[in-house]
Amino acid sequence: MEITTRAKSLINKKLSPVLMAFTLIFTGLGVSTAVVANDAPYPNKPIKWIVAFPAGGAADFLGRQMAAQMGRQMDQSIIVENRPGAAGIIGTEYAAKSPADGYTLLTGDNGAMVFHSAMYKKLPYSPSDFDPVGFMAKFPLILVVNPETPFKTGAEWLAAVKQNPGKYSYASPGTGSPHHMGMELLKDRAKLAIVHIPYRGTAPAIQDVISGQVPMMIVDTAGGMAQIKAGKVRPLAVLSHKRIASLPNLPTFEELGIKDFEVTGWQALFVPKGTPTPIIKKLSAELITAMNNPELKARLQEFGVEPAPSDPETLAKFIDSENKIWHKLIIDRKLSAE
DSSP, X not given: OOOOHHHHHHHHTTOOHHHHHHHHHHHHHHHXXXXXXXXXXXXXXXXEEEEOSOTTSHHHHHHHHHHHXXXXXXXXXXXXXXXXXXXXXXXXXXXXXXXXSSSEEEEEEHIIIIIHHHHOSSOSSOGGGEEEEEEEEEEEEEEEEOTTSSOOSHXXXXXXXXXXXXXXXXEESSTTSHHHHHHHHHHHHHTOOOEEEEOSSHHXXXXXXXXXXXXXXXXXXXXXXXXXXXXXXXXXXXXXXXOOTTSTTSOBTXXXXXXXXXXXXXXXXXXXXXXXXXXXXXHHHHHHHHHTOHHHHHHHHHHTOEEOOOOHHHHHHHHHHHHHHHHHHHHHTTOOOO
């Protein structure tokens, strides 16, 4: 062990051998303690996981399930903190301004990482304020209608809407949500004219569809499967590229003649920009391990979530492809959240 300057000065003062020995021991212990503290492996304290949506929703469910499993794997507490508001902007901004030390994680979705940057003139954060960790899951989207409407199939729905431009309206959980954007892409590809009625969340939107205040909406499996199974809303088609296991008899819009069409809600894990690469790699590995856990996978699928873990590079490429599709649509259709 190298003798510190402080220790050398004490030796030069010709201290007694016993006192000098104790001084060197405690000085050495101080140096050793500092080294251990500074080199402690990650994570060595609780981690905060930001969910920018209210408790009880799909994003909250996924975040809490993942936090619990990854926390067990890393033998460290991961605490979910809900910071809802402004279509996820409040919580996302908070995460963007947090230290880039691996102790703040964020559930990011289509809105926060793709749609908002094109739909808002002024956004208090940028998607580039984050480093990707990995894709987590997809939420299949389904077109549903009030059971009292005359639409029995997706084909009937398409024909009626095309023949009556502007007659029908649809609800969504909010402007800029995947549900809203999915319908806008459908309107663009199928040349439809339907009036958008935004709500603040899936629950009030689907309740108005059930009551007949609004005839239709696009809902995700996590937020609408219970109402579908109970017969409170009628599903007509899925927006996924393939049929989904939970509703195997429901056709895709591609089967109904709309080519190259797929929209899903998705959520991924992000950290503030500048987080050390070794920490990102560790978090990515833990995320993939967690999502491949059979028990967790079963819980997610039962809730209507499709696990789809990936590494940071795959997530970054996916977001680039999403930006090309959605930013063009937003500009072409003059969509705005302001």
